[in-house]
Every structure is written in C-alpha cells, then in structure tokens.
Amino acid sequence: MEYIFSDRVQSLKPSAIREIFKYAADPTVVSLSAGNPSPEAFPAKEIAEISAKLMAETPIAALQYSITEGYTPLREFLTDYMKTKHNTGSDSDDILITSGAQQIMDLASKAILNEGDVVICENPSFIGSLNTFRSYNARLAGVTVESDGMNVEELEQTLKNEPRAKFIYTIPNFQNPSGVTMSLEKRQAVYELAKKYGVLIIEDNPYGDLRFRGEFLPNIKSFDTDGIVIYAGSFSKVISPGMRVGYTIAPKPIVQKMVVCKQGQDVHTNIWSQIVCHRFITEYDFDAHLARLRSIYKKKAEYAMELLDKHLAPKITYHKIDGGLFIWCDLPKNVDTAEFCMKAVQNKVCVVPGTAFMANPTDETHSFRINFSTPTDEQLKKGIEILGEMAKEL
Amino acid sequence: MEYIFSDRVQSLKPSAIREIFKYAADPTVVSLSAGNPSPEAFPAKEIAEISAKLMAETPIAALQYSITEGYTPLREFLTDYMKTKHNTGSDSDDILITSGAQQIMDLASKAILNEGDVVICENPSFIGSLNTFRSYNARLAGVTVESDGMNVEELEQTLKNEPRAKFIYTIPNFQNPSGVTMSLEKRQAVYELAKKYGVLIIEDNPYGDLRFRGEFLPNIKSFDTDGIVIYAGSFSKVISPGMRVGYTIAPKPIVQKMVVCKQGQDVHTNIWSQIVCHRFITEYDFDAHLARLRSIYKKKAEYAMELLDKHLAPKITYHKIDGGLFIWCDLPKNVDTAEFCMKAVQNKVCVVPGTAFMANPTDETHSFRINFSTPTDEQLKKGIEILGEMAKEL
Numbered sequence: 001m002e003y004i005f006s007d008r009v010q011s012l013k014p015s016a017i018r019e020i021f022k023y024a025a026d027p028t029v030v031s032l033s034a035g036n037p038s039p040e041a042f043p044a045k046e047i048a049e050i051s052a053k054l055m056a057e058t059p060i061a062a063l064q065y066s067i068t069e070g071y072t073p074l075r076e077f078l079t080d081y082m083k084t085k086h087n088t089g090s091d092s093d094d095i096l097i098t099s100g101a102q103q104i105m106d107l108a109s110k111a112i113l114n115e116g117d118v119v120i121c122e123n124p125s126f127i128g129s130l131n132t133f134r135s136y137n138a139r140l141a142g143v144t145v146e147s148d149g150m151n152v153e154e155l156e157q158t159l160k161n162e163p164r165a166k167f168i169y170t171i172p173n174f175q176n177p178s179g180v181t182m183s184l185e186k187r188q189a190v191y192e193l194a195k196k197y198g199v200l201i202i203e204d205n206p207y208g209d210l211r212f213r214g215e216f217l218p219n220i221k222s223f224d225t226d227g228i229v230i231y232a233g234s235f236s237k238v239i240s241p242g243m244r245v246g247y248t249i250a251p252k253p254i255v256q257k258m259v260v261c262k263q264g265q266d267v268h269t270n271i272w273s274q275i276v277c278h279r280f281i282t283e284y285d286f287d288a289h290l291a292r293l294r295s296i297y298k299k300k301a302e303y304a305m306e307l308l309d310k311h312l313a314p315k316i317t318y319h320k321i322d323g324g325l326f327i328w329c330d331l332p333k334n335v336d337t338a339e340f341c342m343k344a345v346q347n348k349v350c351v352v353p354g355t356a357f358m359a360n361p362t363d364e365t366h367s368f369r370i371n372f373s374t375p376t377d378e379q380l381k382k383g384i385e386i387l388g389e390m391a392k393e394l
Numbered sequence: 395m396e397y398i399f400s401d402r403v404q405s406l407k408p409s410a411i412r413e414i415f416k417y418a419a420d421p422t423v424v425s426l427s428a429g430n431p432s433p434e435a436f437p438a439k440e441i442a443e444i445s446a447k448l449m450a451e452t453p454i455a456a457l458q459y460s461i462t463e464g465y466t467p468l469r470e471f472l473t474d475y476m477k478t479k480h481n482t483g484s485d486s487d488d489i490l491i492t493s494g495a496q497q498i499m500d501l502a503s504k505a506i507l508n509e510g511d512v513v514i515c516e517n518p519s520f521i522g523s524l525n526t527f528r529s530y531n532a533r534l535a536g537v538t539v540e541s542d543g544m545n546v547e548e549l550e551q552t553l554k555n556e557p558r559a560k561f562i563y564t565i566p567n568f569q570n571p572s573g574v575t576m577s578l579e580k581r582q583a584v585y586e587l588a589k590k591y592g593v594l595i596i597e598d599n600p601y602g603d604l605r606f607r608g609e610f611l612p613n614i615k616s617f618d619t620d621g622i623v624i625y626a627g628s629f630s631k632v633i634s635p636g637m638r639v640g641y642t643i644a645p646k647p648i649v650q651k652m653v654v655c656k657q658g659q660d661v662h663t664n665i666w667s668q669i670v671c672h673r674f675i676t677e678y679d680f681d682a683h684l685a686r687l688r689s690i691y692k693k694k695a696e697y698a699m700e701l702l703d704k705h706l707a708p709k710i711t712y713h714k715i716d717g718g719l720f721i722w723c724d725l726p727k728n729v730d731t732a733e734f735c736m737k738a739v740q741n742k743v744c745v746v747p748g749t750a751f752m753a754n755p756t757d758e759t760h761s762f763r764i765n766f767s768t769p770t771d772e773q774l775k776k777g778i779e780i781l782g783e784m785a786k787e788l
Binding site for chain 2: 003006007012035048064065066103110115128135198226240251253260266
C-alpha cells in the first residue's frame, strides 16, 4: 500500500534535534543538547506525599473522566494567582489547562491558522513550537533576535510585508535557544505593533520563574487591554515535565475554540497530575520552591559561563544570561556550524546547531545551543573542555 | 477585537452532548447520559500501591521528560500481548502510546485528511470521533448500522460515490451508541471493501474486553496483510480514563507521521500513567481484573435490560447487547426524539438523543442512548421508571 498523507504533513520530518539526541543517548557522549530540568529540581518527595494521600483518600477523583477545561480548583487558583502576582489575565479572558504548553501551540494554531497563513517568530526560536506551526502548513517569517529581544523595525517591516500574518510568537524571558530577555520597551513596542496591524501575540513563558539575576519584567499579557494576547504558562520547568501540565490565559472566544479542539484531541489533561500540581502550589511553600530552583540554576549557569570564559574565549563567544536553561554560543563567521557540531559529537560532546532553530532552513547562523540544566557539573566541565580544545583548533 | 478563526473550526461548536451534561450535573437529575466507567471498576488499590512504590523508588522516571513514542516497556509489552492474544499487529506495524484513544483520531486525521476529504462512518457513531473528523473540515458519509454492523451494500455504494473517502471509521465491538457488534462476515467484508477501494480503516476498540456474553470475534486488524488498518486501543474502560492512555497499532509509515504530529501536540503522554498501566498489566493478574469488570458490567447491563423490559415495552423498544456500556432505545416513529429527551430532563432523567450521534444533523433517528455503567442500581431503576411513565403517555 502506498500511503498518501495530508498536504500539511507530507513534508514534515522528525525534528533535526531528534537526530542529535540519538548520539546524545550514547553514554560515552556528554550531552549538552537536552532541555530537561535538573533531576535535583523536582519536588519528588512532596509529589510522592500528595500522590499517596490522593490515592488513599479520593482515588476515583484522580482516575475518572474529567472536564476538558481542566480541574476547576487549579483553574480558579491560577486565574487568581496570575492576576495578583503577574497582572496577567482579565475578566474578558478565560483559562484552559492543557497537556503541557506544547498543546497550547497546537490548539491555537488549529483554531487560528489556515494553510498558507504566516506566523511571525523570533529567529532563532524554539523548534517544538515552530514545528507545530509548520504542521498546520503555516509559513514562518523570522525576525532577528537582538540582545534585548526582537528587532522591532524588522518586526514592523515583516508585519507590512505579510498580510496573512495571524500571530507573533515570542518567548520574552530567557528565550530558547538564545537565552535573550526582551526589554520592557520592546515588550510594549511588540504589543503596540500587534495591535496596530491587527495580529495576535502568543506569549510563551516556560522559564519566567527561573530568573536568577536582575528584575522581573512584566508579561506582555499584562498590557493586554485589547484582547490580543494568548499567554502560555507551564509547570514543566517548575514542577515536572513528565506530568504534562500547562495552561493558557487568553480572550474568551479564543479559549472557547481551543476547548472544542482539545475535546477532540485528548478530552482532558491527565487528572492526577492536575490535582498534584494544584495541591503542590497551594499546600506547600511554592515561593520557597521557586527560590530553591533559582538557586540551583544560578549555580549551574554561573559555573557554565565560568567554563565558557575559561575554555572557549576568544574564538567562541557566548551571550550572558539572567535565567532559563540555555546559553547561545557564536562561532567565528568562517566556521560551518553543522560541521562543527558533527565534529563535536565525534569528540564525544553533543550541542545543538543553530540551524535547527531557524525559521527557514536557509537562514544563516553561526551559533549553537548549550544546555546546563541537565548535565552534572562534571559532565559540564568535561563537555566544555572538549569544545575548548576544538576552539583552539579553529 | 473581532477574532477570525480558521476555516476548519469556524463552524465547530461544543458537542450537543455537553449541553445535556449541564442538566445532568443537577444532582436532582438521574443521569443515564454519561459514558464513565463504574467507580467500582477502577483498580484503585492496585494503582495506589504501584504509584506509591514508583514515587518512592524512581520518582524521576515518572517526572522527567520522556520520548514521544511512549514508555518503551509498555510499547514492547503491548506489541507482544496484542500479537499473541488478539493476532493484532505485524512486523510492518509499529505502536504509539497516545493520550487516550481520542488522540489517535486526531493524529490520524491530521496525518491523512485534507480539508474536504471524506470519512465514512457508522451512522450513528461516537460523537467524540465524529467531531474530531469535522475539526479537520472532513465531510462525514454515514452508513446505516444494522443489528450485525454496517450495511455492507450501502458501504460499497458510499465508497463508489465518494472518491475523496480516505478512511472508514468503525467501532466493531458494542458500538457507541448503538451497542451493536459487527459479525465476523461483515468484518471480513468491510476489510475487503476497504482494500478494493484503496481506503484505510480506523478500528476503534475501547470496549472489546467488556464482552459479558457470546464469543470474542477477531479484530479487523487481525486480517490486515495489506497494511490498511489503524487499530485504536485504550485503557480508559479497563484501567482508568483519567489517566488518558491509549495506543495505536498501525503501519509504520502512518505511525511515523503520527509521532511527528504528536511531538507538536503534547510531546509525550503523561509518563506516570504509562508506567502505572505497564506495571498493572504485568505485575498484577490482568485477566482476573478483566473478568471482574465483565462480571460488574454483566450484572449492571442485565439489570438495565430487565428494567427496560418491565417499564418501556411495548412503546419504547431497545437492542439487546453482549457487552460495552450503552443501550440504544427506539421511540415510535411519530415521536420527536429531541422533544422527548428534553421532556425527560424536565422529568429529572437525562438520556442522549440519537441526533447527537448522526453523521449529519439532518439524518433521521428515533432513538436515544442509555448508559448503565455510571449510575447506581437505584439511579438506574429510578431513571428507567421515569422513562416508563413517559412511555405510557406516548
């Protein structure tokens, strides 16, 4: 049988990053290519306690069908918490619990994009989201990421050139992969431009709570008096990614369509994990937990940057970060990035070539991404030393 | 802001059934409208044990990111189990763990359907799947369900009339909502017709293990020497629906595309629930558990049919069942089904009008669906007595 697939998926391929992960699975290779939280960051003891109590006292609540919108106490808590703590969400918004923030990208795309529509994204950007947009046959228009976020002149030019643009996708805090945080001025400018050109914004904020230096900046959603921002939150980096719990705060009509799409996609998110997340953030000291995470990642990030300073300079440079899980490194312009990364794997260290994160495969990049949250300190040291040896030879 | 949605979802509405569920949420209303497993059917004690052990011994395995294809030990076990026990799956197939079987409908639709393509389905059929097909702008072509399954002459005529038909969607065992089981002859005929006309089959089998009477019949997938059947299995009715764990066994090229789509949809299925399912079916006596479920549902189904015989005859008739969770009841032809069901709700019993399950809203039906797994015996008795009072007045 010759299978004929839909137009939208015919050219879709497993992400390039997956090929790299195959090498990373080799135990002799130091992997700096993942994006997993550090194992020590999980509140494993607390989750075990909550889960045991839940299963002993009200197992049916965790095992029976639930409603598509999500576990009501979690929705109510988050609505209040995000409003109070981050000025995020208003009476014209609604909240939907999703199976990780990745599902928000899918549901929003499904509800909003026709085939051939355009998504404006930071260039580089998170490959998982870009692939979701591609899976709906959207075309990606990349806008250069500068040290303080998107180039706003380029954004406006893109908005002018792309009448089929439907939304701007941005990760304002500690962007994956560049590590860049968008300045307050640019957050406001992006919001105003979206409003001016009548497009929506998807604000993806998985790392916002992982700031270990500098001042918290307001979410773009906090300016949203016009009902144009779809905010994507996630527990993957602050509680557990294996649980797959995210949430979107977005204008009611959009959430309504997303609920209908979710109903047909997975009925509802695993209810055990929704209850566990709710109890963890309400019955334990969530602020203290976040402070602990920030201290874990501060230590790891500073150690990684110290190693980069020591071993990679001056040939390979990197962008300093204030939070998140990733560091973006720049090769000299005359070096072929893909070739360098392939050679690194042969030398037993795995990093992700920048090409994987570009809006279009032909977009030029001389960078690669390092993750510091997953490896141990020893692995980090060994991996960056190998890259240092390679830097000397450039 | 006026929101412009994609063509595919513009006309999508929350399922009609949800409106009915709003009434069913009223505690004074007896709900015979759900499809939830009976609370006594959950292996709650065993799941609590497994979960506690897992969280005590290897919490990170249950909390960290995992791979899109699913938990490897579960995939390997199911591949072997389905092959050995049900002759389902071959070397040219692969297996993918999904977030409930509902996700199989979404991933298969996304991978296979272009907008305007046709899905051939039983008429009536499961509204959740029909809405997923609709959400990809597919057109539904319904084929009448007879007491032994689809009318195969009508199926062949439909295949002739619909050159854009991409797959046939069928629930061969204890179909939702009709309760009908497809005969062996028709399973073979449907397979041969699909092959002849070059379309795929999605075989959805959530209730197969819940047969309490008669002989097990082979899955359509067991005939699949041509690589045309996508088999959908689920733990929702035999372990827990809140966990959201399903699995598809399908030709490798199709599974590959579904994996890419799933990656962009939710990355992977909740890993705690995948491990719990694996341990429950491998470390406990799964056959004994299934036997217990069959005995629970046999008792409930027989009690429901006894009540229907006693109170609804002769005005309202019903179709005897050999398994599953639903009974399909026929009103006299001169009675308006929607009006009858609305009056039932006013009389404090909630059933689902047949119209909700039809391929097209204008398709005629004089039936409604009763569920007997969720209500207690007392609720079932009270609900059917109320319907009996209404039957007398017809």
